[in-house]
Amino acid sequence: MVRPELRICRDAEELAGRAAEIIAAAARNSIAERGRFTLVLSGGSTPQKTYSLLGTGDIGTAIDWRSTFLFLGDERFVSVDDPASNFGMARRSLIDHVAVPPSNVFPMPTDGPDAADGARRYGETIGRFFHVATDSLPPPCFDLVQLGLGDDGHTASLFPGNPSLSVTDRWVTASPPGRLPPSLDRITMTFPILNRARLVLFLVTGEKKAAIVREILEGQPAVEKYPAAGIRLTEGKVTWLLDEAAARLLTSRA
Numbered sequence: 514m515v516r517p518e519l520r521i522c523r524d525a526e527e528l529a530g531r532a533a534e535i536i537a538a539a540a541r542n543s544i545a546e547r548g549r550f551t552l553v554l555s556g557g558s559t560p561q562k563t564y565s566l567l568g569t570g571d572i573g574t575a576i577d578w579r580s581t582f583l584f585l586g587d588e589r590f591v592s593v594d595d596p597a598s599n600f601g602m603a604r605r606s607l608i609d610h611v612a613v614p615p616s617n618v619f620p621m622p623t624d625g626p627d628a629a630d631g632a633r634r635y636g637e638t639i640g641r642f643f644h645v646a647t648d649s650l651p652p653p654c655f656d657l658v659q660l661g662l663g664d665d666g667h668t669a670s671l672f673p674g675n676p677s678l679s680v681t682d683r684w685v686t687a688s689p690p691g692r693l694p695p696s697l698d699r700i701t702m703t704f705p706i707l708n709r710a711r712l713v714l715f716l717v718t719g720e721k722k723a724a725i726v727r728e729i730l731e732g733q734p735a736v737e738k739y740p741a742a743g744i745r746l747t748e749g750k751v752t753w754l755l756d757e758a759a760a761r762l763l764t765s766r767a
């Protein structure tokens with residue numbers, strides 16, 4: 514398993530700037546090496562500052578958005594105009610401000626009957642994009658998967674004790690809501706495809722996350738308990754960007 518790299522920032526502001534720089538550097542390298550950059554965005558509140566910096570700050574102007582392809586790692590089963598929509602947040606903070614062609618943007622479908630339908634269709638979208646059979650193994654590799662950490666240890670919409678944790682034969686699955694609000698059905702990428710990323714970038718801020726951060730980075734918690742512990746890459750790189758508050762219980766900062 515790849516050992517995670519840890520970077521500690523003074524506060525959420527600094528973290529957003531560092532995250533935007535990491536994303537811009539990954540875009541440059543991916544486009545230089547493979548001609549395109551595939552980026553998986555998360556929901557939650559932490560990445561909004563980073564997305565805004567990419568959308569309206571100088572750092573975003575350095576990205577070749579025409580060669581950038583945007584996906585979502587998870588979504589709440591609501592319309593894109595709903596304030597709870599992850600895609601809606603990404604659109605308002607980032608997508609609306611940059612020259613990414615609409616055909617390069619892949620929201621998770623929430624216009625069908627249920628989250629299971631959306632999950633199935635998103636798996637097909639990913640298969641078509643990478644020109645491979647849907648759900649084939651090993652899954653395709655995204656260049657950068659950005660993730661968050663919930664107060665209960667979830668990541669993407671992989672919640673503690675949820676059946677989505679043990680899905681190994683699909684890239685995307687439906688998930689019932691976790692215990693934390695908002696209580697909405699979800700669509701989420703699964704461990705097999707998340708763990709194929711070339712780079713996983715966790716963005717975590719705030720004191721409330723400190724104990725879980727320590728347990729995940731310094732202990733060996735069960736994935737059932739803290740699903741973020743299931744992000745275990747065998748190749749590639751995992752970077753945890755933490756602010757001081759989230760890092761405060763770590764005994765080792767190496």
Ligand code: 6PG
Binds near residue numbers: 559663667669
């Ligand atoms: C979601 C997410 C989720 C998020 C974490 C952290 O849809 O809610 O994608 O996995 O990343 O809950 O959220 P915060 O950044 O708000 O703490």
